[in-house]
Amino acid sequence: MEQSESEANMRSNNAISQNTVLSKLPDWLGGIINSTCGATRMKEQATVPVEQPAAAAVEAPELVAIECPATGEVESVVDEMLAQGRYALLLRPQLIKNLTHKQLSRTRTALSEGMCLVPEGQVVIRRNPAPSDDDKEAPPSEGPSLRVQAYYLDRYPVTNAQYYQFVASGGYEQLAIWDPEIWPALLDFVDATGHPGPRYWREGRFPRSDDNHPVIGVSWYEALAYSRWTGKRLPTDAEWVKAGSWPVSIQGHPLLLRRYPWGEAMDRGRANLWGSGPGRTVSVYEFPGGVSVGGVHGLIGNVWEWTADAFLPDAAEASGVSLQAKMKSIRGGAFDTYLDCQATCHFACADVALARKHNIGFRCAISLCDLAVKRDVSAEPSQEDEEQTETSFAENQT
Amino acid sequence: MNRGVALELDSMRLAHYGNQIPCLICDEGNTPDAESCRNCYAPMILAHQAHSRNTAPVMFAALGPSGVGKTVYLGVLLDMLSRQPKHLQLSARGGFSVTLQHSTLAALARCEFPSKTPNEPDRWNWVHCQLRSPKHRQPVEMVLPDMAGEALFEEVDHPRSYRVIHALLGRCDGVMILIDGTKLQSGSIDEDYFTMKLLSHLTEMGSDPKASWATRPVALIFSKADQCESCFDDPAAYAQRHAPGLSRICQQRFHRHRFFAAGVAGACATRPVRGAGQQMVPLRVEPRGIIEPFEWLVDNLRA
Numbered sequence: 001m002e003q004s005e006s007e008a009n010m011r012s013n014n015a016i017s018q019n020t021v022l023s024k025l026p027d028w029l030g031g032i033i034n035s036t037c038g039a040t041r042m043k044e045q046a047t048v049p050v051e052q053p054a055a056a057a058v059e060a061p062e063l064v065a066i067e068c069p070a071t072g073e074v075e076s077v078v079d080e081m082l083a084q085g086r087y088a089l090l091l092r093p094q095l096i097k098n099l100t101h102k103q104l105s106r107t108r109t110a111l112s113e114g115m116c117l118v119p120e121g122q123v124v125i126r127r128n129p130a131p132s133d134d135d136k137e138a139p140p141s142e143g144p145s146l147r148v149q150a151y152y153l154d155r156y157p158v159t160n161a162q163y164y165q166f167v168a169s170g171g172y173e174q175l176a177i178w179d180p181e182i183w184p185a186l187l188d189f190v191d192a193t194g195h196p197g198p199r200y201w202r203e204g205r206f207p208r209s210d211d212n213h214p215v216i217g218v219s220w221y222e223a224l225a226y227s228r229w230t231g232k233r234l235p236t237d238a239e240w241v242k243a244g245s246w247p248v249s250i251q252g253h254p255l256l257l258r259r260y261p262w263g264e265a266m267d268r269g270r271a272n273l274w275g276s277g278p279g280r281t282v283s284v285y286e287f288p289g290g291v292s293v294g295g296v297h298g299l300i301g302n303v304w305e306w307t308a309d310a311f312l313p314d315a316a317e318a319s320g321v322s323l324q325a326k327m328k329s330i331r332g333g334a335f336d337t338y339l340d341c342q343a344t345c346h347f348a349c350a351d352v353a354l355a356r357k358h359n360i361g362f363r364c365a366i367s368l369c370d371l372a373v374k375r376d377v378s379a380e381p382s383q384e385d386e387e388q389t390e391t392s393f394a395e396n397q398t
Numbered sequence: 399m400n401r402g403v404a405l406e407l408d409s410m411r412l413a414h415y416g417n418q419i420p421c422l423i424c425d426e427g428n429t430p431d432a433e434s435c436r437n438c439y440a441p442m443i444l445a446h447q448a449h450s451r452n453t454a455p456v457m458f459a460a461l462g463p464s465g466v467g468k469t470v471y472l473g474v475l476l477d478m479l480s481r482q483p484k485h486l487q488l489s490a491r492g493g494f495s496v497t498l499q500h501s502t503l504a505a506l507a508r509c510e511f512p513s514k515t516p517n518e519p520d521r522w523n524w525v526h527c528q529l530r531s532p533k534h535r536q537p538v539e540m541v542l543p544d545m546a547g548e549a550l551f552e553e554v555d556h557p558r559s560y561r562v563i564h565a566l567l568g569r570c571d572g573v574m575i576l577i578d579g580t581k582l583q584s585g586s587i588d589e590d591y592f593t594m595k596l597l598s599h600l601t602e603m604g605s606d607p608k609a610s611w612a613t614r615p616v617a618l619i620f621s622k623a624d625q626c627e628s629c630f631d632d633p634a635a636y637a638q639r640h641a642p643g644l645s646r647i648c649q650q651r652f653h654r655h656r657f658f659a660a661g662v663a664g665a666c667a668t669r670p671v672r673g674a675g676q677q678m679v680p681l682r683v684e685p686r687g688i689i690e691p692f693e694w695l696v697d698n699l700r701a
Binding site: 274275322323327334336337338339341342349350351352355357359 | 474478481482483503506507627664665667668669670681682683684685686
C-alpha cells in the first residue's frame with residue numbers, strides 16, 4: 001500500500017511522459033534482476049581471500065517465466081532496448097531465446113563495442129601509497145590477494161547521453177530497480193530545476209555539448225538503479241582494480257600490478273587530472289592514452305567512479321578512522337584530483353552514498369555468468385536461426 | 399700588525415651595526431644580523447630580501463579563528479599557483495617560503511590536516527614570493543604570513559598584545575577572512591560573532607580615512623565548503639542565510655568585499671584523538687574555489 005502511494009507520488013512529480021512500450025518493461029525486469037547470479041556472488045567471491053577455495057562453478061541462473069509480447073512488439077522493444085544501450089538485458093538467458101539471429105548479432109556487437117572482458121584472476125586491492133621521504137625504509141604494505149571471476153566492464157564511464165535514456169524512460173519512477181531503503185529519498189534526486197535527474201542538469205536535460213561527458217551529480221543509489229535498468233551492476237572494488245592494474249601472476253613471484261593503467265609512472269598527458277585538463281569533465285573519448293591493457297578507457301581521472309562496495313571498513317578500522325555516514329567506495333580520481341598518489345589504480349577513497357558530487361560518475365559491469373554464453377538451438381524460433389551453430393560467446397570475446 | 403687589522407674590522411662592524419635595518423612589518427630598526435625583529439618578532443629575512451629589491455612588497459593576510467583552515471588554504475593556494483602554468487603564477491623567494499606549501503601538502507598526502515600553527519610569531523610560516531599576473535608588467539613582490547588564529551583573536555580582544563599582528567593589519571593591502579562554512583550550516587553563531595569582531599577591529603584601525611579598511615579589498619571565504627556544497631552555489635546568499643550580522647556589517651562598512659567558497663578535501667572522516675576529541679581526516683585532495691579569492695584581491699589592488 002505504501003509502495004503504491006509512493007509510486008503515485010513519484011508519477012505526479014515526474015514531468016517526463018513515459019514511452020508506452022517501455023512502461024511494460026519493469027514487469028519483465030523485476031524477475032530478471034532478481035535472478036542475477038553475478039551481482040551478489042561476485043561480491044562474495046571478491047572478498048574471499050585466495051587462501052580459501054574460490055566459489056564453485058557458476059550455477060545456471062534460475063529461469064523465470066516471462067510473458068512475452070507479440071513478435072512485432074518484441075522487435076520494436078528489442079530495437080528500443082538496443083538504442084537505449086540495454087543490450088546486457090537481452091543477453092540474459094531468460095531473454096536471449098526470443099532474439100532473432102540478426103538481433104542477437106546486433107546485441108553481441110553492442111556488447112563487444114561497449115564493454116570489454118576482464119579475465120578471472122587474482123588481484124590485490126589495497127596497496128599503500130609510495131612511502132614518504134621520511135619513511136623510505138618502510139615497505140609498501142599490501143592487502144590480501146583476492147580472486148575475481150571473469151566479467152565485463154564498460155569501456156567508458158556512463159555518459160550524459162546514456163543516462164538521459166534512463167531519465168527519459170521514467171527510470172526514476174520504476175521502483176523495482178531502486179533499493180527500498182532509498183524510496184523516501186527518491187523525490188530528492190532532482191536536477192537544478194526540480195525534475196528527476198542528475199543534480200547539475202536543468203529541465204531534465206544535460207548541458208548542450210556535454211552529451212559525451214560522463215554523467216555527474218548522481219548518488220550511489222542512482223548509479224545502482226541505472227546499472228540495474230541496463231541489466232548490469234556496479235563493479236566491485238576488486239573488479240575495478242583488476243581492470244586497471246591488470247595483474248600478471250608468475251609462479252613463485254609476487255603479483256605484478258600496474259600503478260596506473262598505462263604503467264608504473266604518472267603521465268598527466270594520459271588522464272584528465274588537476275593541471276592536465278580544462279578543470280572540468282571532458283568527453284569520455286578524450287585522453288585515449290589512458291586506456292588499460294584490456295581496453296578500458298578513462299579509469300584514471302575525469303570522474304571518480306562509484307563501486308558496489310562499502311569503503312574498506314577493515315582498513316578504516318585499522319587506522320582508527322570512523323565514517324560519519326554510509327560511505328561507498330569511489331575509485332580513479334577526477335579532473336580536480338590534485339595529488340598523483342590519489343589517482344592510482346589502488347587508491348581507495350569514499351563518499352557518502354547519497355552525495356551527488358560534481359566529480360563522481362560511474363561505469364557498469366556484468367558478470368560473465370550472468371550472460372547466456374550459449375543459446376539453446378532447440379528453442380530457436382526461426383529456420384534462419386536454426387541453421388546457426390552457436391559457439392561460445394565468451395570464447396570468441398576472449 | 400694583527401691587532402691593528404682586528405681593530406679595523408671591529409670598527410667596520412660597529413659602523414655596520416649603526417646602520418640599522420627596519421623591520422618590514424613594524425619598521426623598527428634592527429641590527430643586520432638579527433634573525434627576527436626585536437619589536438614584533440617577524441623574521442628579518444623578509445626585510446633583507448625586500449631591501450635588495452628596493453620595492454615595498456604587497457601584503458595579504460589570511461585571518462580567521464583557530465581551526466578554520468588558514469594554513470591549509472594558504473598552503474594549497476601557494477602550491478597551486480606555483481604549479482599551474484596559467485595566468486597567475488607565484489615563485490617563492492627563499493627556501494623558507496616553500497616550507498608552508500611543503501608541510502601542508504605533505505600532511506594532506508598522508509590523509510592528515512597540518513598541525514596547529516603555534517602562537518609565537520617567530521614560529522609562523524612566512525612566505526615571500528613573486529607574483530606574475532597579466533595585470534602587472536613587472537613581477538610583484540608579495541608577503542603572506544600564516545598567523546595563528548588564537549594569537550589573532552588575542553590581538554582583537556586586547557589590541558597591541560601581538561605587535562606583529564597590529565603592524566601587519568595596518569600594512570596589509572588586502573585580507574582573506576576565512577569562515578567555517580560547516581559550522582555556520584550547523585547553526586553555530588560563534589563564526590558569525592568571530593568574524594564580526596574581526597571586521598569591527600579592522601574598521602577601527604588607523605586614523606587616515608584614505609588608508610582605512612573601508613576601501614581595502616576584503617575577501618570573505620567560506621572554508622570547508624566541500625562539506626556544505628550549497629556554499630558554492632551563491633556564497634553571498636549563503637552569508638545572508640547563515641550569518642546575517644556579518645553580511646550587514648560588510649555591506650555597511652566595506653566598500654570592496656566579496657564572498658567566496660573554498661574547499662580542499664573532497665570528503666572527510668573522523669579519527670578519535672586522545673584528549674582532543676575527534677580529528678578530521680581528509681580522504682582526498684581536490685581543491686575548489688581556492689584561487690578565485692586571491693585573484694580577486696590581486697585585481698583589486700590599489701594602483
